[in-house]
Amino acid sequence: MIYREAGQFKSTYKEDQQIFPIRQDRIALAAILIAGFVLVPLAGNDYWFNAILIPSLILALAALGLNILTGYAGQLSLGSAGFMAVGAFGAYNLMLRVPHMPVLGSFFLAGIVAAAVGLLFGLPSLRIKGFYLAVTTLAAQFVIEWALTKFAWFSNYNPSGVISAQKMVILGYRFDSPVRRYVLTLSIVAVLALAAKNLVRSRVGRAWMAVRDMDVAAEVIGIPMLRTKLLAFGVSSFYCGVAGALWAFAYLGSVEPQAFDLTRSFQILFMVIVGGMGSILGSFLGAAFIVLLPIFLNVTAHSLFSGGVSQSLASNLELMAFGALIIFFLAVEPFGLARLWQTGKEKLRLWPFPH
C-alpha cells in the first residue's frame, strides 16, 4: 500500500535512469542520511560511536570493496585485509613523509596505492579462476603482512612495528572526538557507497557482471578481459585501502600489520556472503551482522548467565551461538540478508492484496 510505485510516471530519460527510480526509496534514503548525519550525532553516546557505528561503517566499506570484486565481477579474493593494511600504512606514511599533506588527500592516495597493489595481485586472474584465484590472492595477504612487518621503514622504525595515526585536521577543524570521527567516517562511506551504486549500473559495472556470469561469452561480445578484470581489482582494492586508512585513523588510532591478518579477510568475506553477493545494501547488512552480533551475544551472555555459568563457558557459548546463527541465516536465505530485504520489498509492493 505505502510501498507502491503506481502513479510514478517517468517522462524523461533522466528520470528513467536515476539511481533510485522509486520515490519511496529516495525518501527512505534521505531519511536514513538525515538520521545518520543529524539525529545520531545528537542522540548517540561515545560507546555507540566508538564501538558500534565507526567499526561497522568501516568494515561495511571494506565489504563493499570486496563485493565489487567478488559479488559483481565474480573474482574470489582472500586478500582484502592485506589491501586494508596497504591503505592504513600508506596513509600513515604519506602523512608522515609528505609535507602539508591533507588528511583526505592522504586517504585518497592511500586508496590509489592499495589499488596499484591490487592491480599487481589481480594479474593472475587473467589466467586462473575460482578457488585457484583465491589462493593467489591469499598470497597477497601473506606477502603484504610480511613486508609490512619485515621492513621497518613502513612503520617509521617503531621497535614494535606499530603505527600511531596522526591527528586528523581538515580545514582547521579537528576530528578528534568520537562524534566527529563518526561524522567523517559516515561522510566518506556515504560518498563512496553512492559512487559504487552508480558504478555498478554503468557500462563498467555491466561488463563486470557479464564477466561474472560467463567470461567466455563476455569476451565474445567484445568485453576486454584484461581491462575489466584489472579494473575490478583496482576499484575493489581502492575501497579496501580507504577502509584500512579509516580503520587506523578514525577507529583504532594505532595499528600493527597483524590487525589485518587472514582472519580479517575471512571476516570481510563472511560479511559479503552473509549480507548478499552483488548487493551494495548487502555489504552494510553483512557488516552489521558480523560486527554487532558477537557484541550483542557478549552483552546478553553476561547479563543472562552472570553468576550461573562460568565465564569461560559463557564465552564459548557466544561463539557457538554466533556460528549457529550464521548457518541459520544462510540456510533460510542462501543469497544473504539483502535478498531477504528484496523479498520483503516485493511482498510490500503487493500488500495488502497479494494475488
Next chain:
Amino acid sequence: MKEPEAISSRLAWVGAACLVLGVVFSAPALAQNEQFIPMADYRIGPYAAGGTGTYGGFIDYLDMLNSRDGGINGVKLTWEECETEYKNDRGVECYDRRKKKGPTGAAMFNFRSTGITYACIERATADKIPVISIGYGRADASDGRVFPYVFPLVTNYWSQSTAKIRFIGMKSGGMDKLKGKKIINLYHGSAYGKETIPILDLQAKKYGFTVTHIEVPHPGNEQESQWLQIRQAKPDWVILRGWGVMNPVALKTAAKVGYPRDHIIGVWWSGAEEDVTPAGDAAKGYIAAAFHPSGTNFPVLQDIQKRVYSGGHKGNLEDMKRFGSIYYNRGVIHGILNTEAIRTAQAKFGKKPLTGEQVRWGLENLNLDEKRLKELGAYNLLQPIKVSCMDHEGGGAVKFQQWDGKQWKLISDWIKSDQSIVRPMVEESAAAYAKEKGITPRDCSKE
C-alpha cells in the same frame, strides 16, 4: 512423547523471558560505596590459557579482599568481565562499554594484550583512566612524563632483556666473558616479538657478543628451518621470545635437532606451565625469565584458598590444578598492584569510590616495600615496587627459573636490569612519541 516437547517449548519461553529481563534489568542498582574494576579478558581463542589463568587469579584476589576485609577500607570491589578474544577491536569495544560503569567509572584497565594497550593509550589518556600493563605493552611508557596514564608496572620488555644478558653473563662467569659469544634471538613475528631487537643489538655492541635475529612467523607451529639454521650456527645461547603455541614447538624442534634445552632462555611469556607441558620431556632443563615465581607457598595464596575455594565457595578457576601456576600467580600480582594503587589513592582522597584520575595518583605514588609485601603475604612473590612520575615501571628485576619436567624451579635471585642501557632508550623513544603527537612532557618536579 508429548511431554518433552511441551517442556522444551516452555523452556524456550522461559529463555526468551530471561533474555528480555536480562536486557531490561542489565542496568544494575547503583550502590554508592563500590569501586568498579573492569575485566577485559579473553577466555577463548589461541591465547585462552593465558587469559583464564591470569584473570582467574586477578578476580580471585579481589574476591578474597571482599570476603576478608570487605573490600578496600570498606569500599567494596565490583567487576564485570568482557570478552576481548585478544583482538584489538573487541578490546576497544570493551573499553568503551565499561569505562563509565560503577559510581565513579572504571578505576583502571588491564588488557593483558600489547595490541589493545597500544590502541587504548590515547583514549584512556583523554578519558583520564589509567591503563596498567604488567610485563607487556609499550616499553617507553615507563617515562611517565609523556605517558601520564600508562603504567607498565614491575618490568618492561627492555629491562627484561638486559637482565637476561646479565644472567647469561653470570652463567658464563662475568660480563667480560660475553665477548665473542654467539646468541640467537628467535622471535615471534609480531609487534611483541620485534620489541627487543634494538636493545639486543645495542648490548651486543656494548659487550662484544654477536646476536642473530631469526623470525618465526605467527603462529609458529612449524620451525624446522629455523632450528636447522640454529644448529648450523652453533650459538652459545638461544633466546626464545615466543608466545602461545610457538613455545612448545620450539622446544620440541630443538630436541629434534639436538640443541641443548638448558641453553635456551625464554622470556616470561614463554615461561608458564602451559608453554612446556605440551613439549613433554623435550622441555626438561629449559630456562625462562619470570618476574614472579609459581607455587602456592605464599600467605596470600593460602588466604585465597581458604576464603574463595573452601566451604562450598567456588572461585574463578575451573581447574584447581592451575592454582599457584605461573599465570595464576601473575593474576594475583595484578590484583595486588591494582588494589594497592587504589589503597594509596584512598589515603589521599578519602575512603570512598575513586575516579580514574585519583587512582592514577595512587599508581604514581605506589610504594610497596618489603615490609608492606610481608603484610600482604606476597613477600618473594613480588619484588619491591616504587613508582614515580619519572618512572612508571617501578621495579625492573627479573628471576630465572628452570623446568625440571614437573615444575618450575627458581635458579637465580632477583637480577637487576641495567637501567643505564634501558632508560636512555625509553626516554629517546618517548620523546619521539611526544614530538609525533605534539605532547609537552610534564615537569615531574611540580607533581
